[in-house]
Amino acid sequence: MNKLDLSVDLNGLLLKNPITVASGTFGFGREYADYIDLNNIGGISVKGLTLLPRKGNPAPRVIETPMGMINSVGLQNPGVDVFVEEEIPFLRQFDTKIIANINGNTVEDYCGIAERLSAADVDSLELNISCPNVKNGGMAFGTDPKMVAHVVSEVRRVAKKHLIVKLSPNVTNIGEIAKIAEANGADALSLINTLTGMAIDINTRKPLIANVIGGLSGPAVKPVAIKLVHDVYKAVQIPIIGMGGIMKWEDGIEFMLAGADAISIGTANFVNPKVTEEVLEGMTGYFNKNGICSPQEIKGGVTYQK
Amino acid sequence: MNKLDLSVDLNGLLLKNPITVASGTFGFGREYADYIDLNNIGGISVKGLTLLPRKGNPAPRVIETPMGMINSVGLQNPGVDVFVEEEIPFLRQFDTKIIANINGNTVEDYCGIAERLSAADVDSLELNISCPNVKNGGMAFGTDPKMVAHVVSEVRRVAKKHLIVKLSPNVTNIGEIAKIAEANGADALSLINTLTGMAIDINTRKPLIANVIGGLSGPAVKPVAIKLVHDVYKAVQIPIIGMGGIMKWEDGIEFMLAGADAISIGTANFVNPKVTEEVLEGMTGYFNKNGICSPQEIKGGVTYQK
Amino acid sequence: MSFVGNLEVLKNEVINEEVFALTLEAHEADIKAGQFYNFKTSDIVYPLLRRPISVALVEDGKIIFYIQKKGTGTQLLSNLKAGDEVNVIGPLGNGFDFTGIKKPLVVGGGIGVAPMMEAARQLKESGHEAVKVLLGYREEPYGIDVFEKITSDIAIASERAEGYHKGYVTALLEEVLDAAVYDGVFVCGPHVMLKAVAAICKAKGVKSHLLMEEKMACGIGACLVCTCKIQKEGESDFKNLRTCKEGPVFPGEEVLFDE
């Protein structure tokens, strides 16, 4: 019997195991270090970074919805410089990959932060293309094939790091967008970012999120995420980090069967700060029970006729 | 104090109250007639009809997901002729509007059924553009602006009835699609149809829906539906029937504040066959309590700066 | 029209590690064996859909359900205590049709043994003394005491427990059908068992009546998700019928088991 090796190779980014945490849900790891051993996570996608510090949006920034939550933090973060000086040294104490989630409102912003981080000690850049493009009426970069091609190729040009492109689910044809990201130099893809959602207080008649709309995450979106991961799996050759509503190890396996090489846990951390370790344990058990030697063996393993 | 008049005018289709039921969730009304008085519903959108009878998809056709369900019935229906002969006479016993939900895989199919029903005793046609276009690689009509323009204008040409176009949520820019439907002759719009979703059994590694993918409905999708209804409200002048996860009267009010003139209840009927009457009662109470004389007074009543 | 509303829990009894017997106060209704109730498993909105559970036994003033813990819904039902209320719709479905049956055979497997209690009871009530009952289990049998009050002619198979016919209930079925003539086999059990029973009965020329399971949403015939492929004798094609409405009991000869 072969031995299980949990590591997964995301086209150059080698994770010790397929469990990562999703950007914006894990801060810079500090808070969770009290609850779990960060050495047990394959990689940490840190809070979305911008070139300059950002205050983020006014409150309320969150509302619970049926088996989900809408958030609109507005990319509050200390800026890339503080991240490099204060957070990287902290994270480097642990044997886990640092994935820097980068954000911008112009292609120049994105390139600026990618350049800055190319000179820093991070393992991968995760290009969040769900940000609004201020030069294009605020439409998210990730929803327009042309903008995707442009921003990915420009960032690729300056990024001297492994590059993940994080896809928005709010599109008609995610396979097409995925192919464009791949063609323009993405080493891997991650998805899904949040679905756009809204909720209204019927007494005050105001939106329950100060920013009016926000991003829906949590178990509610899992069926959509599985479908989109499978679409992307059929469209591209590069590795996929699957996420969206993962609460338990079974969900992690489901994402891998749909086509993911690794998974990312977001909202579930809020409910159970130890969820990553529990998912790792459960998935390991499944691999062992089913005689699987490498997580990537089950990638896209869902079977059906058609 | 003015008296509350519950009726809503959907650009020619006059509903006695803003509560309708969603296509595919209420059969042809027969089953629910045992549980509620169908006279209490503003309108019934019947099970999706096709020109010829359809067997639908193999089992399993349903799987529960967190606060939602995926279905893939595959438009099982007896065909438009049986509908006209057997179901219309049954429904006409009640004082409620008959909305015929029409489906096709080609523009000719859609036009054929629209013509047939133009000669029949129905109050409105609801054009479901989420069906795959067999002449275009199976891509849903409703996801491509050109196809939307084509199918809506063609159906409009032959349809001698009030015409609702039912929008798919699986698009990048629903406002654009809505405008196209409006420009091509839709009298009203209904949304959202189901989000595309998928689920996998990790033990058998098979999809939990025989058709692999299916439509996600229920409370899980409500935040997405509210957002999309609001987008469409900002984009068009014609009336909107809002739906997606309505479980209680508060949800109905939320949809109206987002921009709906009327609402439609789907999945909730499965959980509580009396939900329509309960929602009607609750919404009526809200209108009275808030001194609202007509439901359409609160259409789009959500307030925010921007 | 079926009853929709709350019924009081009179008792909730642990049968074994997996199965519990939930006793509800009866409401006024004529319940046919093989019919089911659709349970709201919690007071809150989650789990979203109802759970269909067959009637296992009707006693004066009581309806008893045997429920196997599978997921959250059945787990929540197992937590109910005497005095609690539970929201149900029922009775639903067609139920077994015993009309004209002279010599019935009752077959149950696994949790599918439960609805056969009421089947046996109703057969006895309508004059069938000592109905023959075949029961199959994976492990230790349950519910035998209930059947013993109804009939003396019980044969039991178990895949693993000692002291019973070792193996599947289908082996018993073949023996029994070889030994005597029955004009109706009434069955509930797992999918594979139903399929095997249908084939055996067909081969031996006996009509089987299968209580089929299919995932449901509305339970009342409106949503069409609970489809069962039925091909009637002499017809050239199949129909997709509703398990909750035309079923859950279908003629074994007509069911197309195609996975």
Add this chain to the structure above:
Amino acid sequence: MSFVGNLEVLKNEVINEEVFALTLEAHEADIKAGQFYNFKTSDIVYPLLRRPISVALVEDGKIIFYIQKKGTGTQLLSNLKAGDEVNVIGPLGNGFDFTGIKKPLVVGGGIGVAPMMEAARQLKESGHEAVKVLLGYREEPYGIDVFEKITSDIAIASERAEGYHKGYVTALLEEVLDAAVYDGVFVCGPHVMLKAVAAICKAKGVKSHLLMEEKMACGIGACLVCTCKIQKEGESDFKNLRTCKEGPVFPGEEVLFDE
């Protein structure tokens, strides 16, 4: 690091129509008044997010929470019975800082009265005899008995109930601040009350310490949804701080109430 895990319910007491007092077994922890626990309100996955509840009182071996029924989460907590277990994370947040305080004033309004019990108790424990406590209610007061065991100097306002100062607790506050000099006002209550208290204290030159509420997701400082606008003295701009981590207690002078 905070405790994460199950605690046993020792008691669940109805206080009035809306409020109940939930007593849990204590775990080893140093709890500061004003800190909170984040409760998983059911064994199943719904409701999804935890619910933050302030510590109302720490007694030997017990932690007591006063909880107002609002929605599903608090409703589920109200159903807990002695012997049940509940999953919590805590204690969380900064809590009140009483360091160097000579003459404290304790103010609570509505359900915000609850965390001020422990505030008063800890002040007494650290040597403040007869702490002055001002309490405001809409209807009939609750919890007075608890405060009476801690201090003799209690003033109570109610908007509707008879036998108390008619009106808002802020009126009492103005009187009290005019009558004597305090060096710290510790407050919890509804948003409007906190805003009014902060303004009054600022006007009278007394530092106020506000226990703020904001919707939360993680409760441990990771998600940034629980933002509170804070402008420190002398700084030209505000910062968005985390209510769950830098708070929930913030200096009244620094909070920007802008809606």
